Amino acid sequence: MTSIHNFYAGPGALPKPVMEKVQADLFNYRGTGVSVMELSHRSEPIVELIEDTVARVRAFLALDADWEVLLLQGGGSQQFLMAPLNLSRPAEQVDYLDTGYWSRKAINEAGRCDRDVRIIASGASSDYNQLPTPEQIKTRADSRYLHLCTNNTVVGTQWHRLPDSKAPLVLDASSDFLSRRIPLDNVSCLYAHAQKNIGLAGVTVVAVRKDCLLDNELPAYLDYRSHIAANSNYHTPPVFSVYITNLMLRWLESEIGGLDAMAEINSRKARLLYDAIDNSKLFTSDVHLPDRSLMNVTFSSGSPDGDEDFISYCKQRGVIGVEGHRTRGGLRASLYNAVTVDNVQALVDAMQAFERAQ
Numbered sequence: 089m090t091s092i093h094n095f096y097a098g099p100g101a102l103p104k105p106v107m108e109k110v111q112a113d114l115f116n117y118r119g120t121g122v123s124v125m126e127l128s129h130r131s132e133p134i135v136e137l138i139e140d141t142v143a144r145v146r147a148f149l150a151l152d153a154d155w156e157v158l159l160l161q162g163g164g165s166q167q168f169l170m171a172p173l174n175l176s177r178p179a180e181q182v183d184y185l186d187t188g189y190w191s192r193k194a195i196n197e198a199g200r201c202d203r204d205v206r207i208i209a210s211g212a213s214s215d216y217n218q219l220p221t222p223e224q225i226k227t228r229a230d231s232r233y234l235h236l237c238t239n240n241t242v243v244g245t246q247w248h249r250l251p252d253s254k255a256p257l258v259l260d261a262s263s264d265f266l267s268r269r270i271p272l273d274n275v276s277c278l279y280a281h282a283q284k285n286i287g288l289a290g291v292t293v294v295a296v297r298k299d300c301l302l303d304n305e306l307p308a309y310l311d312y313r314s315h316i317a318a319n320s321n322y323h324t325p326p327v328f329s330v331y332i333t334n335l336m337l338r339w340l341e342s343e344i345g346g347l348d349a350m351a352e353i354n355s356r357k358a359r360l361l362y363d364a365i366d367n368s369k370l371f372t373s374d375v376h377l378p379d380r381s382l383m384n385v386t387f388s389s390g391s392p393d394g395d396e397d398f399i400s401y402c403k404q405r406g407v408i409g410v411e412g413h414r415t416r417g418g419l420r421a422s423l424y425n426a427v428t429v430d431n432v433q434a435l436v437d438a439m440q441a442f443e444r445a446q
């Protein structure tokens with residue numbers, strides 16, 4: 089089979105060693121004689137798997153005893169709701185930065201929670217190609233938190249430095265989780281679904297500071313405290329997804345060499361692709377230079393027809409997933425942790441060959 093270079097925005101590429109390990113384990117997980125999918129979530133190997141996965145996340149984020157880490161279901165979308173419900177009380181102030189598609193969804197969900205939601209700054213006037221500037225970000229004195237999306241998957245912007253804020257930050261890090269270090273000094277909660285950088289859809293990591301949890305008498309499933317009390321085993325967890333996340337975390341540590349090494353590789357990949365765009369006479373990127381995402385690179389060949397042709401051209405060369413988000417069109421290549429420098433080189437080669445053929 090020809091090699092495939094996978095740039096889908098999520099679910100996306102998984103590392104080959106992880107896939108090989110899944111194949112090797114499939115019928116016999118850790119000597120149990122059955123697959124990981126067939127074991128009770130209360131059995132010792134699965135309880136250990138959950139504990140080990142949480143411990144590995146804690147180590148990567150360098151969290152101390154002030155923090156809890158949860159493995160939940162419902163994806164990023166469920167956290168749009170659970171974060172305001174758990175971290176603020178009805179009618180209290182909560183601030184949001186509007187940086188595009190997913191942040192707007194988070195704002196809409198908070199608006200359904202009977203909170204005093206305010207958009208502190210918005211990138212709407214630049215069609216979200218630029219992040220709000222530090223001068224625009226003025227949180228309210230009594231706000232419980234400032235919510236922001238660390239990487240904007242759809243438009244391709246990323247916070248390279250978290251903004252200063254009087255209120256603690258709540259981060260949707262779904263599309264750049266564990267792709268680099270994120271300083272958590274002024275953060276009260278971070279959430280990230282797995283299907284981009286750390287595995288499959290089905291599991292979402294939440295890291296929350298204990299002193300930010302409120303007793304809001306929520307329905308049990310929606311209350312972080314139920315999941316804390318049950319060590320992320322409050323109900324049947326998505327065991328297979330947790331297992332893949334565990335393998336991804338092991339791969340990040342042993343094969344990549346940790347977060348700093350991963351960040352270095354991710355910068356190299358992004359530089360390779362942005363250089364190709366900047367040196368091209370055909371392809372361009374609209375994103376404000378300092379805000380360019382290292383994870384989701386959005387660009388265009390200048391016309392919807394040209395983009396369509398390029399997408400087909402790529403498919404013939406085994407380069408898949410370069411279509412832009414359905415709301416924006418254009419082109420987008422997602423350079424998540426499992427995407428290699430060689431994969432990016434294959435895309436760059438396709439861009440250059442396509443341009444020469446015009």
Ligand SMILES: Cc1ncc(COP(=O)(O)O)c(C=O)c1O
Nearest residue numbers: 163164165190241260262263281
């Ligand atoms: C940054 C970000 N947040 C949240 C979501 C929604 O996540 P989910 O599909 O897991 O609900 C996405 C989806 O791609 C995303 O990119």
